[in-house]
Amino acid sequence: MDVTHHLTIALDAAIALANTFGTAHRQGRAPAAVSPMEVDAALRLATRRVPEITAQVLEAYRDGGTRLYLALEHVAAGDEDAAAGHINELFERTHAAPRLVRHDDDPWHLHFAVPGPAALLADMATAAGMLIGSAEAGRLHVCGAERCDNLFLDSTRSRTRRFCSTSCQNRMKVAAFRSRA
Numbered sequence: 001m002d003v004t005h006h007l008t009i010a011l012d013a014a015i016a017l018a019n020t021f022g023t024a025h026r027q028g029r030a031p032a033a034v035s036p037m038e039v040d041a042a043l044r045l046a047t048r049r050v051p052e053i054t055a056q057v058l059e060a061y062r063d064g065g066t067r068l069y070l071a072l073e074h075v076a077a078g079d080e081d082a083a084a085g086h087i088n089e090l091f092e093r094t095h096a097a098p099r100l101v102r103h104d105d106d107p108w109h110l111h112f113a114v115p116g117p118a119a120l121l122a123d124m125a126t127a128a129g130m131l132i133g134s135a136e137a138g139r140l141h142v143c144g145a146e147r148c149d150n151l152f153l154d155s156t157r158s159r160t161r162r163f164c165s166t167s168c169q170n171r172m173k174v175a176a177f178r179s180r181a
Helices: 005-022 036-044 055-077 080-094 117-131 135-139 166-180
Strands: 099-101 109-111 140-142 151-153
Touching (some): 036 055
Antiparallel strands (some): 099 109, 140 151
């Protein structure tokens, strides 16, 4: 059994939720107002049981996503002390406490809060917290493209990925080409 699978999924969801709420620019554009569908898409990376995204739930995830972005941005910059402060704040707000949970026929696994929006945020904060101080922290980057603040986890063997997406990579290549002309 791959014990890190659950944490990897939670970290992917944490990065997606952080990018949904924390960025000033996404892939060259200022982000529009966040829709419940965007939050739903980020949460579906971590669970099949996505809660209904009401205005109250959206606000809880907005606060959590913004805090996750700040923490992960500090990890990407190498400032683990500041990142740990934001993660500890999330732990306090979500009342994170480990508990074994089993859904249907799934095997037992850890969750870090009681069910609800706080549970998913606590799982995401735990995954981000596990990243702090680990050898994999250097794989977290802010996109290298102009006007894009998205975070991404570099999963390449050579650890040389610079952009969050091919869209940003292509934008920068076109800009470089045009500047040479």
